[in-house]
Amino acid sequence: xxxxxxxxxxxxxxxxxxxxxxxxxxxxxxxxxxxxxxxxxxxxxxxxxxxxxxxxxxxxxxxxxxxxxxxxxxxxxxxxxxxxxxxxxxxxxxxxxxxxxxxxxxxxxxxxx
Amino acid sequence: xxxxxxxxxxxxxxxxxxxxxxxxxxxxxxxxxxxxxxxxxxxxxxxxxxxxxxxxxxxxxxxxxxxxxxxxxxxxxxxxxxxxxxxxxxxxxxxxxxxxxxxxxxxxxxx
Numbered sequence: 001x002x003x004x005x006x007x008x009x010x011x012x013x014x015x016x017x018x019x020x021x022x023x024x025x026x027x028x029x030x031x032x033x034x035x036x037x038x039x040x041x042x043x044x045x046x047x048x049x050x051x052x053x054x055x056x057x058x059x060x061x062x063x064x065x066x067x068x069x070x071x072x073x074x075x076x077x078x079x080x081x082x083x084x085x086x087x088x089x090x091x092x093x094x095x096x097x098x099x100x101x102x103x104x105x106x107x108x109x110x111x112x113x
Numbered sequence: 114x115x116x117x118x119x120x121x122x123x124x125x126x127x128x129x130x131x132x133x134x135x136x137x138x139x140x141x142x143x144x145x146x147x148x149x150x151x152x153x154x155x156x157x158x159x160x161x162x163x164x165x166x167x168x169x170x171x172x173x174x175x176x177x178x179x180x181x182x183x184x185x186x187x188x189x190x191x192x193x194x195x196x197x198x199x200x201x202x203x204x205x206x207x208x209x210x211x212x213x214x215x216x217x218x219x220x221x222x223x224x
Contacts, residue, residue, distance in 0.1 A: 033211065042117075042201055042214030043156070056211050090155060092212075101144070102212060106155040 004093050004105035012111045013081050021076045021108045023091030030095065031055070032074040033102060034066060037088040049074055086112045115139040115206045119215035126223045131189040133218045135202030138183065142204040145178060146212070147187045150199045159187070159200075189220075197222050 005024045013019050025032050031050045035043035045058035049068035063079040072093070078085055088109050092102035116138045125131045137145075142164050148156040162169045162176045162185075169176045175188040189196055199217040206213055 035212075040216075042203075042216045043212070045211040045213070048211060058211065092156075101146070101158060101161055103158060104148075104156040 004091060004103055006089075006091050006105035006108050008108060009106065010109045010111075012113065014113050015081055015083060017081050017112075018077065018079045019081060019110060021078075021089050021091075021110070023074045023076070023093075023105060025072045025074070025091075025093035026103050028095060029093035029103075030072050031093060032068055032072065033092045033094070034074070034076045035090040035092065036060075036085075037090055037107070039087070043090055046076065081112045083112050086110060115204070115213045117202055117204060117213050117215040119200075119202055119218045121216065122219050122221065124221040124223060125192050127192060127194060129192055131187075131192045131196065131220055133187045133189075133200050133202075133220065135185040135187075135215055136183055137185070137202075137204055137206075137213075139204070139206045139213075142206050144205045145176075145185050146203045146205075147174075147176065148201045148203060150201060150217070151197075156201065192220075192222060194222050194224075196220060 004026050007022045033048040034046040037043040046060050047057040048055045052068045065077045068074045088107045090107045092104045094102045119135050146161040147159045149159050160171050173190045177186045199219050201217045202215040203212040
């Protein structure tokens with residue numbers, strides 16, 4: 001069974017640029033959630049995708065957008081990057097079958113200069 | 114909105130038990146989770162408890178849930194140096210299954 005994978009592991013961008021982060025869900029999982037974790041803080045929920053549709057969204061602006069593909073992998077896109085977007089971005093997959101446990105990937109560390 | 118709170122640090126001696134505490138404000142939780150995060154790494158699921166349970170034990174880990182006081186704890190027996198990490202409490206409080214997280218408790222092991 002393959003776990004959750006994310007790419008890239010690290011990324012450096014400058015203000016105003018756009019970034020795409022990728023996530024492959026664990027085998028058998030159809031739901032992907034994205035979180036932002038700033039240094040020294042707990043993760044903050046960005047949004048969740050279930051069967052290619054957005055299934056819930058946290059308090060993040062529209063420049064944070066996402067996609068889920070038929071194989072349940074997912075992308076997080078951030079436009080017009082700001083310095084405060086520097087964080088660890090975590091992807092989690094789950095089966096949405098009533099048991100909600102989310103399994104996390106190793107994260108992508110984004111630094112915006 | 115929902116809030117989850119944890120103390121920021123806990124220091125214990127190697128071999129002692131560690132007890133990490135968490136409180137939450139929303140009584141409509143379904144599942145409550147404990148995750149472990151080592152430096153530079155992602156989040157590792159340790160254990161979880163369904164909201165209709167009071168206790169769950171899994172090897173060295175014991176989770177206690179007091180629904181009346183909205184208090185969750187994680188006890189790690191015989192704490193080892195490999196247990197050094199940040200421990201996050203999280204709960205699912207609505208039907209979208211999004212998790213609400215505490216700020217994490219850094220567990221420091223003294224020799």
